[in-house]
Amino acid sequence: MAAxxxxxxxxxxxxxxxxxxxxxxxxxxxxxxxxxxxGAGGYARGLLDAGxxxxxxxxxxxxxxxxxxxxADACGDRLRLVEGTFSDLDALAGEPVDxxxxxxxxxxxxxxxxxxxxxxQKDGPLDMRMGADGPTAADLxxxxxxxxIADILFHYGExxxxxxxxxxxxxxxxxxxxxQLAQVVERCLPRAxxxxxxxxxxxxxxxxxxxxxxxxxLAEGLEAAERALKPGGQLAVVTFHSLEDRIVKRFFQxxxxxxxxxxxxxxxxxxxxxxxxxxTRRATGPDDDELAENPRARSAKLRVGIRTDSPxxxxxxxxxxxxKPALEGRR
Numbered sequence: 001m002a003a004x005x006x007x008x009x010x011x012x013x014x015x016x017x018x019x020x021x022x023x024x025x026x027x028x029x030x031x032x033x034x035x036x037x038x039g040a041g042g043y044a045r046g047l048l049d050a051g052x053x054x055x056x057x058x059x060x061x062x063x064x065x066x067x068x069x070x071x072a073d074a075c076g077d078r079l080r081l082v083e084g085t086f087s088d089l090d091a092l093a094g095e096p097v098d099x100x101x102x103x104x105x106x107x108x109x110x111x112x113x114x115x116x117x118x119x120x121q122k123d124g125p126l127d128m129r130m131g132a133d134g135p136t137a138a139d140l141x142x143x144x145x146x147x148x149i150a151d152i153l154f155h156y157g158e159x160x161x162x163x164x165x166x167x168x169x170x171x172x173x174x175x176x177x178x179x180q181l182a183q184v185v186e187r188c189l190p191r192a193x194x195x196x197x198x199x200x201x202x203x204x205x206x207x208x209x210x211x212x213x214x215x216x217x218l219a220e221g222l223e224a225a226e227r228a229l230k231p232g233g234q235l236a237v238v239t240f241h242s243l244e245d246r247i248v249k250r251f252f253q254x255x256x257x258x259x260x261x262x263x264x265x266x267x268x269x270x271x272x273x274x275x276x277x278x279x280t281r282r283a284t285g286p287d288d289d290e291l292a293e294n295p296r297a298r299s300a301k302l303r304v305g306i307r308t309d310s311p312x313x314x315x316x317x318x319x320x321x322x323x324k325p326a327l328e329g330r331r
Contacts, residue, residue: 031052056081057082155323165189214244229307278303285301
C-alpha cells in the first residue's frame with residue numbers, strides 16, 4: 001500500500017521527496033498524524049492512503065490550502081488543514097498524535113511563482129516570505145548592516161565570498177526585485193561552469209533562511225513534535241542541505257542519549273532520560289529510481305525517531321549546531 005501511495009505523477013506541482021522510504025520506515029501507519037509542512041499535500045495524501053485515520057496539515061502559506069481544494073474536500077474529516085508554523089504544531093494539533101512528518105525543502109510551487117520572490121531566475125518582488133507576515137528579503141538587504149549581511153551569507157549559505165557580496169549589496173542598494181539582487185551577486189563571483197549551480201544560489205538560500213527564521217523554526221518545531229507525540233509515536237524529518245541535516249541529526253542524538261561523551265577530560269554531561277529511540281543511526285537517501293524520477297531528491301535525507309514515554313524537554317541551541325545568526329536571534 002505504501003508503494004502505491006508513493007506513486008505521484010511527475011507532472012504534479014511538487015513531487016514529495018523520499019515518500020516511499022518514509023512510508024516504509026514508519027509502517028504500519030495508523031492513528032492521527034501531523035504533516036507540519038503541508039505544501040502540495042503529497043505527504044498528507046501518502047499517509048492517508050497508507051492507513052492514517054486522520055492527518056492534520058499545517059502550513060504558514062494559506063495559498064497552499066486553496067490549491068488543495070480539488071482533492072482535500074473528498075477526504076472529509078480525515079484531513080484538517082490549519083494555517084500556522086510547525087514550531088507551534090503541538091498547540092495547533094490540539095491533541096496527542098501518533099506521528100509527525102516535516103519536509104524542510106522549499107516547495108517547487110513557491111519557487112515557480114515569480115511574485116513570491118524566491119527565484120533568481122525569474123524577476124519578481126524581493127519578498128521570499130513563506131507566509132504573509134514579517135520583514136521581506138528587500139527589508140533585510142536594504143536595511144541590515146554589511147557585517148550582518150556577510151554573516152547571514154556565510155553561515156546560512158556557506159558562501160565563501162560573503163564579505164565581497166555584502167559590500168556590493170550595500171553599495172548597490174536599494175533593491176526591489178530578485179533579478180536586481182541576483183545580478184549584483186553574480187558580478188561578485190566567477191562565471192558558473194556547465195553543470196554548476198547559478199552563482200546566486202547560496203546567497204538566495206541564505207537570505208531566504210534568514211527571512212523565514214528557518215533554523216529557529218526548525219529547533220522549535222522539533223521540540224513541538226516531541227511534545228505532541230504519544231509514546232511510540234514517530235517523527236520523520238526530510239532535509240535538503242547539510243545545515244538542516246546537522247540540526248536534525250544532533251537533535252535526535254541529544255534527545256535519544258546517543259551523543260558521545262566527547263573528550264574524557266571534559267566535564268561529564270548530564271544524563272537525560274531518552275525522549276526518542278532512533279530507527280537507524282544513518283540517514284536514508286534516495287534510491288536510483290527516485291533520482292531518475294525526481295533529480296531534486298539528490299541531496300535529501302530522511303531521519304526517523306520513535307518517541308519514548310519520557311517527559312518532553314528542550315534541546316540546547318548551541319549543541320544543536322544552529323549557525324551564529326540564529327543563536328543571536330536574527331528574525
